[in-house]
Amino acid sequence: MSIRQFVRGTVPWGSLEAVAREVADRYDQESVRVTFLETDNWLSTPCVVNDRWFVKVISGQNALVHALFTGARNLGAFSSGREGFFEPFDGPVEMAEHELAATRKLRDLGVHAPEPVEAFEVDGLGVLVLEYLPDFRPLDDLPDADVEAHAPALFEALATMHAHGVAHGDLRGENVLVADGDLYFIDATNVAADGIERARGYDLASALASLEPLVGARTAVEAALDSYVPADGERTRSENADALLDAQDFLGFVQIRPDHAFDQAALTGEIEKAASARDDSQ
Incomplete structure (x- = not known):
């Protein structure tokens, strides 16, 4: 058992x-x-x-x-x-x-x-x-190339949730189902209404931690920089770099969870590169 x-x-x-x-x-x-x-x-x-x-x-x-x-x-x-x-x-x-x-x-x-x-x-x-979705596969059960293709949609969906005051709170590959080419989100947990701002960073950290073993740290971070934008809004790569710096604070916490195994140092390095590029452009 x-x-x-x-x-x-x-x-x-x-x-x-x-x-x-x-x-x-x-x-x-x-x-x-x-x-x-x-x-x-x-x-x-x-x-x-x-x-x-x-x-x-x-x-x-x-x-x-x-x-x-x-x-x-x-x-x-x-x-x-x-x-x-x-x-x-x-x-x-x-x-x-x-x-x-x-x-x-x-x-x-x-x-x-x-x-x-x-x-x-x-x-x-x-x-x-x-x-019941009869023909689905968890995101982390797909070939790596397919995961990379779906990564932008993952961050777009998170951006839409966060823009409307909603956080998932338990984002893992097995809680994102792929059916008919779309991502379906399940198993959202209970986040305090006054904790949504903090939960956004945690959601982003969890998404990066889920993607890194499958597509690599650079690809995961680039997808977030380009695609963490709600469908009805706009956000720049510079603003997304700030969001990723906030998420970086939660990577250590996500790392100790038994359902995540990823290269924290690699993600931290890529996030810091993105923040550095933002600072150089300003």
Whole structure:
């Protein structure tokens, strides 16, 4: 058993059957076929129902683990010289409701995300239902050349979120899905309303950390310099260099997370080159 499976815990089979029955009743299905997904997910039991709905089953243990992660992430933010900005949830139902609302918000901004359906409770479990994307691959599962081609869209989407006061808070390659040539964002976490400014730097650091092992530090930084611009706005490479300097403060924090492995020194060097070029041009 992997450490993720141990920490995530096991939802009793009877409770999973109750969730399946509830889905069948809500969507007028005479029968349901449930396929459980083996994903690197700490915080839910994910499955697909009738090849139509992606369902996350969130337990009390998942909510507890999320609270522990939140505390650790805020300590990491403090270690970067910033006040913590992650917020915990009251329980599993609140976790499901938050992700539903976050997914709706992304789609309202024009950022691709699976279509949200609903969130509800079954036997004390939080249940989130989203559109199932049948033909997708996580960004970090693509060939490096394809990742490089998608890097500008990644930073454009982040810029759009940030321009509208939204932060993802848990950006990793496995939380960016590629389907029909578009990037779909999932698993946004809970960021305090007064912490959005700090979370922007953390999002950028996480994006750079996700891309560097696949496309290299220079390509990742260049993509951010050129493309961290919302669709309805303008930003110069000089302004983006400032944003990357802010992100640089979070690279050490991102480095200690178990789901990121990247060359921090290489990214720092490329960011400092960009800042130096900006200063020389002024």
